Amino acid sequence: MSARTVTIVTVDQGEITIPEPAWCVGHHWQPRPYLADITHNSVRVKAGAMTAEHGWVSILVARISHAPYAMVLPQPYPVVSVEVDMVAELAAEDVPKVSQGLRVAAMRLEKVAAEALRLRGGLA
Template sequence: MSTEPPRVPQSPRYRQGTVILQTVDHGEVTVPEPTWCTGHDDELVGHLADLTHNGVHVRAGAATYAHGYVEILDAYISHAPYGELHPEAHPLLSLHLDLDLDATPEDSRKVAQALRVASLRIDRVADEVERLRNGGALG
């Protein structure tokens, strides 16, 4: 017997400050929907514990001669308030950094500039997460 949820698309219904979602373990649930959440329209029905609110993705990368465009950073506000083992009381910064290439000096400088941009973007999103954690409105 499989514990995997069915591969059924979510049909969220948005109301002022809330969203109604289908779950495999709690049926239909109404949960607070933060204003910064990008929505749940492209998600599949799953367990309540897997429900995560995600904000807009902030990215940074470099246009290199040898490798074309390389993405370095993907960051966004994330909040999983119903996690089974570790429910998150407050939003977090979901941060993904990735770069693995052999670069010419010119491309290395482009990557270094992209890392400076990525650093500024991380700081901005971290500031917003801190604001939310310190009493800023979640919804």
């Protein structure tokens, strides 16, 4: 399998061509970054719960991330980027739904972590 590459125009290095992992969703969200800010991200994995009072509440957003050129916290291999957040006053009837959402969040987070571990053998 041949390696994918992407050409990005950076603020500090001009136009550069770098390897891009197959799992990366692209860099359209990073217009003219500094080289150190270039980050490869996978699709987002989400989990939450549908509540009667608040509708959909997000519990988890996670993705595989890799910032190989970072200066402050260099990442020699893909990591798991995790956002866990929910603040709500819940009706007692909604608590089982949120509990189930937490279980789903845990399973999805474990799957993302397993994939990140698999990718450590190669960044493809």
